Amino acid sequence: GVSISDLGCWNKSPRFVGASGKIEMISGWVPPRHGPFKVNIDGAVCSKRKHAGAGVVIRDREGEVVAALSKRWEYPLGAIEAEAKAWETGALFAREVGISEAEFEGGSLGVCNAVQGLASPPSSVVNVIAGFLDHASHLRQWKVSHIKRQGNVPAHLLAQHAQHVVGYVAWLGECPSLIEHALLVSRITRKTKINIKRVCKYQAVSIEDPTCDVRERERERERDKRRRRKKRRKEMKQSSGAEISALPEGCIANIVSFTTPKDACRACAVSPIFRAAAESNAVWERFLPSDYQAIIARSSSPDILNLPSKKQIYLRLSDNPILIDDNKKSFFLDKLSGKKCYLLAARDLSIVWGSTPEYWSWVSLPESRIPEVAELLDVCWFEICGKVSTSMLSLKTNSVAYLVFKLRSTAYGFDDPPFKASVGTIGGGEVYERSVCLDLEEPILDGQILLPEQPHISRPKRRKDGWLEIELGEFFNEGGQDDELQIRLMEVEVGRWKSGLVVEGIEIRPTMG
Amino acid sequence: MSNTSENPNPSSSSAKITLKTSDNELFEVEEAVAMKFCTVKQYFEDEKDNDVAARGSSTVIPLPNVHSAVLARLISYCKKLPQSNAVADNHEEEETKKKERKQYGTPGDLVDLISAANYLDFKEGLEFFNQALADHIQNKSVEYVRKFFGIKGDFEPHEEEKYREEYAWAFEGVDED
Structure with missing residues (x-):
């Protein structure tokens, strides 16, 4: 455990490991040593209920929760698969929240090793790990550390909480009340009288009080489901409907490339992840004619090929005609x-x-x-x-x-x-x-x-x-x-x-x- | 494949492969169908090279990322795979194809199918479902697309405004929500 008084003095705290180092155990949560944010991740499986969940908690150096996520998949996964999926989700979430440096931390040694390339992952999660690496590669810098289960309780609670969630619930700039207590416990051992009472608004359906009667909870869930279904029918598909966030950026780019250049230009205004996908060369290469390079080579302005992106080449060719074949x-x-x-x-x-x-x-x-x-x-x-x-x-x-x-x-x-x-x-x-x-x-x-x-x-x-x-x-x-x-x-x-x-x-x- | 001769049954079309989904359902599918999934094909070939004698054709290939409901739909798609995904020759044909794509359900279903097709490296399917999802957002407003996918446009207002001005042509004449 690490006390609040240790916070200013990280050298004393258990050591963190970079992408090349070896893993050391950390039992309690400590602030990020690399970069301003730490992303705690946990996956949970519940085979009886046929689903799996992920919990992600992003905290800054002060231990304040910047963002949190509780996400549910409507299919059961093995422990390692759920953990890997949780990591992939964590990296995507970190990206979407907009942080540029992150230290990812979780309780599965297998996944920690795999994402760092220290061990080859089980074949069943290879592509999920690749998904994590893809998302993480968009961050300026990222590190990985391993933490014992008891230090990862807040993320664990959110992963468990996923069973009450439809699709996912995200908290931005606020702390989910159900982990407030755990945050204190996981971080502080001696000082207990710290009050971080904050207003907690839920952006989507969730049950706040984990202690309430199970049957009551079930009923509430049913009601919620019905309400959501109604709402969904009314206003097209909802977050839990399409869940585009489940797809890697490459997939989104692929989808965008099946639209038109005009659609792709509009897609850039949808959200940052759409912009990244819709501006990718993969998309615009598809919109450009297959022989555009040969045509440009016949022109008096071959330097167009040096433009930094295919989108720019496309727009240049559509806005300003080029002369080819000796100006004929x-x-x-x-x-x-x-x-x-x-x-x-x-x-x-x-x-x-x-x-x-x-x-x-x-x-x-x-x-x-x-x-x-x-x-x-x-x-x-x-x-x-x-x-x-x-x-x-x-x-x-x-x-x-x-x-x-x-x-x-x-x-x-x-x-x-x-x-x-x-x-x-x-x-x-x-x-x-x-x-x-x-x-x-x-x-x-x-x-x-x-x-x-x-x-x-x-x-x-x-x-x-x-x-x-x-x-x-x-x-x-x-x-x-x-x-x-x-x-x-x-x-x-x-x-x-x-x-x-x-x-x-x-x-x-x-x-x- | 070099060791097809190992197969006692010369007619490969009747050979079956068993796939096991994330929810432990077993699917027995024709080899020709299973081989459309490159991930399965790779696994199958590796397996074959490793120990043909020991396991033979009784190999069960685990697909821990694919739910049975999704796999069932992928297999049924495989079986009636359109002759070609080539560009439609004319408008009518394009409309027919569009209708066919519409049958594959809600965007949520499509995302699941794309996710699975991506994992299985099932190229024709991926192309088809991507196109099906693309149909839903073609010529739709930014707000519609956000609502459709349940995402937030978390750009700074001035940033988004600037972009919309720069690409005003792309925002003109879109369909009503």
């Missing part, structure tokens, strides 16, 4: 889905008469993301065509191709007749054709309105970057063999003179939803 294409990610988007720059398109300066000229505009855009001076035969290998596009994805352009105020020849747009692969399959009108105004055909049976003519939309875009058609990328997607826009039948069109390129983006 611009690449970016659809922010919500992570699908690949391209702009085939004007220089990447085949434009009939494009190299004849009387008909088309090449200019650079400050508002364009590509160095050179094509300006139509005057043609009758209007035909532009873009080609892209389907292997570059996202798989199993429906994409829409748009012409990105501007019309000079002096433009003419775009109101009528409509242009023919087509999207399809060279290797066969459906070719999507439609009539489009590049002019923003409704076309007026000799003073008549459009007849209802006339095919729908799509109209341009204004983009956020100031350019206009018009849908040319869509394409579903099945994958499989490599093919070439061809996107064509032409007006050669009527052959009116056309002028004043500025073409930035053809953009290919996945459809929403």
Whole structure:
């Protein structure tokens, strides 16, 4: 036992052991020697009742309880399994409470040795110990010590108390009244008249007085259960329902990676453990296209790969398009889905008469993301065509191709007749054709309105970057063999003179939803 | 496996393996099913290498982390394992799959199943149940997700506010709770 008068003088107290040292017994509780907090852990099994419990008490150097936990599992475990589970829970709890240094202490020599790597754990708890180590690795520093059972009474009581608990009960910044007495006993041998009466609020259902009649307790539990069930039905699932805390962070990351980038960004605001999971590279690696590294390598800014996290790479690629293939294409990610988007720059398109300066000229505009855009001076035969290998596009994805352009105020020849747009692969399959009108105004055909049976003519939309875009058609990328997607826009039948069109390129983006 | 010849029965599909759960229930399952659990497979192979003659096929493999109720559901999932977990080809197919995933019960059940699948290193199952749980939180508000998992958002208010501002796009247009 250690008296209160020894507290200032830890050298006299039984020795603690670091991760590399050997274990020594400590009979009474003493304050942490390594770091500001000590985490006492105990597991309890109750085979008759078919469940197991864990108790965790986190105390500071003054012995004040910072946080405590009583957790129950609805299945029986062996003694060593329960103890190991308790340790895993203790480490997770320490993490969630937000302490950065901890000295873990418990009564099972087997587990103490195992978590320090001094002995290999029984095979049944290997992954639980790994879980503990995973949680503990998030702390800045941690140590382990072993304590005799009688010194670990508060944690033991909480582990026992778990049988009255549904799911778990956590106390933060306050001391569970049922261990107040034990705290005094385990720590103080001579001085007994210390009053640490504190108000104890329960955050979840629990029975306060361990001495009350058993039957009364049972009844109370039943009532509680019913109340909780009702409540649960009313407000979806409760803590004891999903118990996400039972899962290691890697599992949470895995779950998040099955959502979308948008969901993952929101998940970061849920709680610190969700943030850690939702910001992990494992999650964002899944959202990035599988060939993103190869694509970045084709760009003029390969240093993007050096960004510290995959999330940053993702956001960089979705917020700022990068130029690839000698500035002939611009690449970016659809922010919500992570699908690949391209702009085939004007220089990447085949434009009939494009190299004849009387008909088309090449200019650079400050508002364009590509160095050179094509300006139509005057043609009758209007035909532009873009080609892209389907292997570059996202798989199993429906994409829409748009012409990105501007019309000079002096433009003419775009109101009528409509242009023919087509999207399809060279290797066969459906070719999507439609009539489009590049002019923003409704076309007026000799003073008549459009007849209802006339095919729908799509109209341009204004983009956020100031350019206009018009849908040319869509394409579903099945994958499989490599093919070439061809996107064509032409007006050669009527052959009116056309002028004043500025073409930035053809953009290919996945459809929403 | 090098010592399949030790097996007196050439048809491996009829070989059974016994699994013992945390609550001491015994499950006799087909080898093909049990081998989906990599943890079991590993154990089984080690065991085989160690003493084939002594124990033979009567080996009982203990699974102290898995409750019988959970194992039963995992095995039944195994038996009707979808042909592939590949990305659904179209919207309809995706909806069908979603419905199928919904059958696997409450989030609490799913957490148990994920926990067990993780322990058993059962990859297809893990993927399926993760996706099932992910379905529940997709496009839901932060508050909903907290309530759903019964966790507290213990960020400093200004910290959370700052994050929400920085990623405002991610918080727009989520489903009603």
